[in-house]
Amino acid sequence: MPIDQAPLRALLSRRYLVSAGPWRAFAYILTALPIAAPIGAVTALLALPWVTALARLPDGILPDGGMLVFMFVSLVLFAGFGPLVAIPLATVERARIGLIDPRPLPSPHPPAPTRPLAWIRARYAETATWRALLYAAFLGLVVPATYGAFGLLVLIDVAFLTSPFVAGTATADMTVGSFTVRSPGQAIPFTLLGMLLIPVLGYLSGLIATGQAATARALLGDRAGAALREVAQSRARLVDAFDLERRRIERDLHDGAQHRLTSLTLQLGLARLDVPEDSPAAGPLAQAHDQAKELMVVLRDLIYGIRPQALTDLGLPAALRELAGRSPLPVAVSVADGVIRPSEQVEGTAYFAASEALANVVKHAGAGRADILLARAGEALVLEIRDDGRGGADPAGGTGLTGLADRVAAVGGRLLLASPEGGPTLVRVELPCRA
The missing domain is CATH 1.20.5 (Single alpha-helices involved in coiled-coils or other helix-helix interfaces)
Structure with missing residues (x-):
């Protein structure tokens, strides 16, 4: 049975041992070894002054000048240069987590400037960078110790399974605690024990891999962003x-x-x-x-x-001109150069935004005329509706602006309103529009 949704759910399945789960867990653990080994060596070297200082505290020995210098230097190296290693390491770990967890793990880092100094300044100011550094410390300290204990259990199990071939040879006897195995017959209980340990090691490897994957997802994922994206997609x-x-x-x-x-x-x-x-x-x-x-x-x-037929057949500019012709107020429509036809969803949103805004002008603004501007700014389609009315438009006043803002936001856009008392009122809608 393949891993479904989350590793823990697969681990709790009764068919876990006969599924691909244990093999995925072993692959996840094995691919972590070449990454965790150098990270662990560097992390242990940087932590050595601090461990030494803490070990001396019970004896009443406080860190002296030299030790304080080593502790300060290790802290500066860890905090100053650690993020430069932690950021690409986090990228590798987000890709590697797919071995055990099929759910995507997007990066929490927003786009950063390409200039080196600006990039460093932006990245060092992000919480995600320091969470990635914390994961690097976890990968360098906790993971090697856990993998070492697991590897020792694997070696013991291999020794139990091969004990009939080793016991009673001319080279050496096999000793387990106070019991010495001198013949293959005496090794049979240990072989049976080794066979019983195989499913235990399968579950244990899955538990270790699941714990590491959960830590990676908690520290390296875009937790708030993922929730917001899911809400936006919904x-x-x-x-x-x-x-x-x-x-x-x-x-x-x-x-x-x-x-x-x-x-x-x-x-x-x-x-x-x-x-x-x-x-x-x-x-x-x-x-x-x-x-x-x-x-x-x-x-x-x-x-x-x-949905007007002109919008489907002729596009947004023609539909806006038709909308202006049907308005009881004089409405001028201006279309800037470079405006491309957006997606059907964005096009419909822009049209109904203009329709709702003009309806508000007619009902509430007391205006003598209105203007509609359609333009493109970068990768955004910009729609502006301006009137010469009394102003003072309030989204909380039941003019439909709140619902309109929600509709615009649903396609990844935003609505801006400027309506001082006495007017004029400007409604600006910005919608994504990529060529």
């Missing part, structure tokens, strides 16, 4: 599902309800022509025909509000 999935449902409703209304209503309106019109004007049915029939035509207008506006 919110993006909800927005995608919402957009898909909007599209389905739009298709159903356009292909079904609108066509039937059009047919009904035509039938009422033909019936109205066939009925004499002085007939008792002429009045109600004319009223039904007029109401059907009004309902067609309402349904067409409803379909347009779900």
Whole structure:
């Protein structure tokens, strides 16, 4: 059975020993040896002055001048140059953890400047760097001791398994405690014990590898960032599902309800022509025909509000110009050079942001005109809606700005608002837009 989700869950499975779990654990342990050995040697050398000083304290011997110098130098070397080793070491460990844990372990480091001094300044100011240094100390002090004890148990088990071939030879006898094995027959109990220890070592290797992997995930992972990314991805999935449902409703209304209503309106019109004007049915029939035509207008506006056809066919600039033409206020639309067509999700978000902002201008701003600017700034699509109204827009006032900000954030963008008392009001939407 492959490791599922987390090493500990695989370790607790009843089929662990017959799965790939023990082999993955052994591979994880073996690949750690060439890394932990040099790190352990350097860490032990730097820790030697401190260990020596602490060992003398019970005898009442305080560190003298020379010892204090060694302790200070080791601390400076560890804190000053340790991060330069810990950062690439953490990169290797995040990749190596895939041997036992299939879950990705993203780096907690944000992008840093490429200039060496700026890079060092940025990295040394990050908490993730010092957590990586703490993991390097764990790898240099705890891991070698743990692996050494495990290796000793493996050697003992190998000795038990090979005891029938060693006992009673001409070179030497096998002694276990006070018991001496002089013949292969006397070694059979130790062989059986060695066979019983094999599954124990399998579980023990899994436990050691799981503990090291858990430590690596705790110290080297982007804990807060992973949670935020999961929330953002979940919110993006909800927005995608919402957009898909909007599209389905739009298709159903356009292909079904609108066509039937059009047919009904035509039938009422033909019936109205066939009925004499002085007939008792002429009045109600004319009223039904007029109401059907009004309902067609309402349904067409409803379909347009779900997703305008111009946005799908012609793109965002054309849809914004059509939106401006439908507004009761004079609205000027400006599109800067270099604007590319974004993804469908970003395009829809930008359009509905402009639609909601214009609706707020009409309802609350008391403005005489509005302006829409569409531009590109680096890898961001920038949409600005400005009006000459009274200002004082407040997201807490029920104008829909909070929901709009959530919708923008769901696609990785942000919404900025400037609305001083007396105006003007500027709504700026920045959305990711990569070529």
